Amino acid sequence: MKELLLGAVFVLVYYAAVSVFGGRIAPQEEVQNQLRRQVQMRSTREPLQTQSLVAESPRAGHVRQKFFSKIDKQLLTRRGTSDIAAKLRKADIKLQASEFILSCAGSAIGLVGLATAFRLGPQLRLAALVMGVWLPFFVVNFKINQRVHAFDAQLSPCLAMLSNALKSGYSIHQAIDVVSREMPAPLSKEFGQIMKESKLNIALEDSLRNIARRMPSSDLDLVVTAVLIQRQVGGNLGEVLDAINSTIRDRIKIKGEIRTLTAQGRISGWIVGALPFILAVMLFSLNREYVSVLFSHPLGLSIIGLGLVMQVMGIMLIRRIVNVEV
Secondary structure (H helix, E strand, O other): OOOHHHHHHHHHOOOOOOOHHHHOOOOHHHHHHHHHHHHHHHOOOOOOOOOOOOOOOOOOHHHHHHHHHHHHHHOOOOOHHHHHHHHHHHHHHOHHHHHHHHHHHHHHHHHHHHHHHHHOOOOHHHHHHHHHHHHOOOOOOHHHHHHHHHHHHHHHHHHHHHHHHHHHHOOOOHHHHHHHHHHHHHHHHHHHHHHHHHHOOHHHHHHHHHHHHHHHOOOHHHHHHHHHHHHHHOOOHHHHHHHHOOOOOOOHHHHHHHHHHHHHHHHHHHHHHHHHHHHHHHHHOOOOHHHHHHHHHHHHHHHHHHHHHHHHHHHHHHHHHHOOOO
16 A cells, blocks of 8 residues: 555656656647737737747647646636746746646645655644645746846846947847857847747837846846837947946956855855754654654644744845845
8 A cells, every 4th residue: 555655656746847847848739829819919919928939749748738728728817827827937847837736736745645655743744735835836936046047147248249240230130130049048049039029020129028027137127128218219229238238247246256255154054054954864863762752742843843933034034144136
């Protein structure tokens, strides 16, 4: 019975991991539907919410696509589900909101099943349930931050390339096309999306606003604002991009200096945060009966809960101290 339960847990956790990390590739019919929606939104002048259009893969079944599409039509009317879909676009995860919710359920059931298989207490099963629901959201937020950091690192060379292309006589669309072909991902993918939208007769201003929605970067917001103002009042865009590039480089330099000065505080935070767990593992391995009382007695569980709350508060406080906005 225990082996069967572990097998079911493994299947659920595997599906959740593949859904979040692997993503889903939309079939050709979904690509055509997205193109049709773009044209309709353009003709009715509705706000544009675009995402990457990708090719068909044998891994994505047509029946599965129809099933999740019907669920999404019901869920996307809710604000929370729309926020999930927006986060998935920002993280560049090819999942529908319904698939992500299903992966959260699979992760939670899998961790609760593992806790049950190892005969843990009801409090730890509840903690495993919360952890299972939280884990996919953590992965998505981690991918968003990773993507934004990579994008910010590529933005300065991108602006230099755009400025040189404009000074060489290229138009803004030709310069963006050069960047989309020459720069690595994720910047090339986002600027390539601008070229795809231009083929759908979407204005450059709308495309820039879309990329600012998909990529929550303060440096990109500065670039988009400057380009939008230049498109309205005129001026030398190449010089504007050079000035923005100089500002971004100065900000990167200041951020590096701040990160160096706050390195000791971050390391202290990691050590202080990991120390209780390391001591708990050491004591549990040395004298299991002595430590197990802490997990079985009501007073011990209250102490653990209080300690975790204070641990989270301490980590948040240290992060607030060492994270200096520039």
